[in-house]
Amino acid sequence: METSYLIKYAEIGIKGKNKYKFEDALVKNIISRLRGVEGEFRVHKEQGRILVMPLSDYDRDELLTALIHIFGVAQVCPVTAIEDKSFDNVLSGLKDHILREIGDKEFTFKVFAKRGDKKYPIDSPEICREAGKYILDEIPGAKVDVHHPEYKVFVEIRREAYVYVSGVPAPGGMPVGTAGKAMLLLSGGIDSPVAGYRIAKRGVKIEAVYFHAPPYTSERAKQKVVDLAKIISEYTGPILLHVINFTDIQMAIYEKCPHDELTIIMRRYMMKIAQMIAKDRECLALVTGESIAQVASQTMQSLAATDAVCEMPVFRPLIAMDKKEIIEESEKIGAYETSILPYEDCCTIFVAKHPVTKPKLDRIEESEKNLTDVIDGLVKSAYETKEDIWVSSF
Numbered sequence: 001m002e003t004s005y006l007i008k009y010a011e012i013g014i015k016g017k018n019k020y021k022f023e024d025a026l027v028k029n030i031i032s033r034l035r036g037v038e039g040e041f042r043v044h045k046e047q048g049r050i051l052v053m054p055l056s057d058y059d060r061d062e063l064l065t066a067l068i069h070i071f072g073v074a075q076v077c078p079v080t081a082i083e084d085k086s087f088d089n090v091l092s093g094l095k096d097h098i099l100r101e102i103g104d105k106e107f108t109f110k111v112f113a114k115r116g117d118k119k120y121p122i123d124s125p126e127i128c129r130e131a132g133k134y135i136l137d138e139i140p141g142a143k144v145d146v147h148h149p150e151y152k153v154f155v156e157i158r159r160e161a162y163v164y165v166s167g168v169p170a171p172g173g174m175p176v177g178t179a180g181k182a183m184l185l186l187s188g189g190i191d192s193p194v195a196g197y198r199i200a201k202r203g204v205k206i207e208a209v210y211f212h213a214p215p216y217t218s219e220r221a222k223q224k225v226v227d228l229a230k231i232i233s234e235y236t237g238p239i240l241l242h243v244i245n246f247t248d249i250q251m252a253i254y255e256k257c258p259h260d261e262l263t264i265i266m267r268r269y270m271m272k273i274a275q276m277i278a279k280d281r282e283c284l285a286l287v288t289g290e291s292i293a294q295v296a297s298q299t300m301q302s303l304a305a306t307d308a309v310c311e312m313p314v315f316r317p318l319i320a321m322d323k324k325e326i327i328e329e330s331e332k333i334g335a336y337e338t339s340i341l342p343y344e345d346c347c348t349i350f351v352a353k354h355p356v357t358k359p360k361l362d363r364i365e366e367s368e369k370n371l372t373d374v375i376d377g378l379v380k381s382a383y384e385t386k387e388d389i390w391v392s393s394f
């Protein structure tokens with residue numbers, strides 16, 4: 001009897017003719033994620049399921065932690081394979097499995113059976129009845145609940161017999177890489193890492209760009225962004241982080257444009273540069289951590305003024321979320337502690353006391369004309385001196 005791990009996936013299952021493409025992508029992502037886990041594993045697809053089989057010693061917690069960080073995985077169930085599938089043997093294997101996975105606490109359950117091997121002498125309803133009775137007799141804490149069982153108990157008779165119970169929940173979503181690539185504007189704050197997590201959960205591969213303004217922002221502020229990229233790379237896979245030195249552009253805006261429009265003009269240049277990198281890197285969209293009305297630069301008018309410089313779609317996964325909800329998600333994905341470290345980001349230094357909240361596009365464009373002589377050169381040199389950092393947590 002050996003333990004392997006059944007990967008349950010939710011949404012991929014409904015993809016019709018293209019299902020195999022999503023499954024193959026998921027298998028590929030699992031294989032690459034497991035390179036960072038001690039031990040050797042075989043990952044394979046059979047009969048519409050993905051199984052991870054350990055081939056050497058391994059640490060179960062380390063393996064499970066890796067598997068439940070992979071988008072597309074909805075649940076991971078440790079499975080016992082029983083080679084000798086005589087029914088008595090299956091039942092005793094089931095008992096051992098339940099004691100190992102659930103322990104001897106009180107719990108409710110319901111049995112589900114599948115008979116892939118049609119020659120097997122006992123049919124599915126009978127397997128359910130007999131296995132249910134056996135569990136009730138043999139495991140003192142077990143109680144049946146056919147409506148809302150805490151544990152579903154599965155018995156599958158295939159070439160071998162497999163038994164397993166409801167497993168460890170994973171984030172679900174779609175395998176990263178199945179929905180194209182996007183460029184995330186990643187700052188050191190709370191929001192943008194969550195935005196990156198959310199978009200990647202839909203299968204979008206991400207790269208990131210950070211606008212750095214030394215000496216106004218410190219090396220530590222930059223390191224914080226690298227650390228945040230590393231935290232989300234746990235879910236998204238390795239991230240290429242582009243660091244743009246934004247100081248000269250910011251100074252030029254500060255010197256030549258009305259101060260109540262600083263933030264909005266700065267954001268327009270961030271978007272323009274992010275878009276240049278995005279096009280180079282074959283990204284199909286930009287992603288930000290903005291949410292309506294969170295700050296002056298996130299009113300609908302301000303968002304429209306930033307969008308006006310973009311030729312590609314700008315996705316804002318947090319657009320209708322409250323700060324509280326964003327913080328909860330940030331905590332859940334393990335980014336919050338890092339996000340709240342107090343290093344200044346480049347926007348906090350140049351913020352006006354009373355920024356415009358309803359910018360008029362023609363006024364903004366008029367103000368930007370003050371930059372005409374210098375801005376192309378500054379953008380070009382910021383772009384050419386960009387630093388690329390590969391960030392990976394495994």
Ligand code: ATP
Nearest residue numbers: 185186187189190191192209210211288289290347
């Ligand atoms: P965050 O918590 O993500 O920093 P925020 O509430 O501080 O967001 P803003 O500073 O207005 O909001 O930034 C809005 C969005 O613009 C961020 O979510 C991020 O996507 C992007 N952004 C802001 N500053 C930077 C930066 N220095 N580098 C890259 N992207 C940035």
Ligand code: MG
Nearest residue numbers: 187188189345
């Ligand atoms: Mg910020």
